Amino acid sequence: MYYRYSEADYKTLLSKSQYSVRISKILRSKKTLTHDELRQELGIEKNNLSNIIKKLEPFGIIYASRIGKNVFYSLTPKGIEFFDYVKAQNQMADVIDTITEKKQKKKEIENYALKPSALTNK
Secondary structure, rough: OOOOHHHHHHHHHHHHHHHHHHHHHHHHHOOOHHHHHHHHHHHHHHHHHHHHHHHHHHOEEEEEEEEEEEEEEEEEHHHHHHHHHHHHHHHHHHHHHHHHHHHHHHHHHHHHHHHHHHHHOO
């Protein structure tokens, strides 16, 4: 199945919790973790993770299943799509930053070359 969030949905999800991306990244790489394992990966308290999960539940990005005393978390297909979107946005931001840095360096070189002192020092 293919789920498509709108850009607004992604922004809303990102604003709901600073941990949404971190949780997505961890679960994308580790596939499935228990509540305690995920909590340790994030470095937060047990109750904090429960509250974060409650904020993210309406978006359907995390699947939780209980086996005995353990709760296991994994990404849903929507969660995978969300992570891939964020990753693509970050890569795009990196490309934009690189282009901006190159343009800035070029401008600095051009400005330096145009300075009278640069010409007389030759």
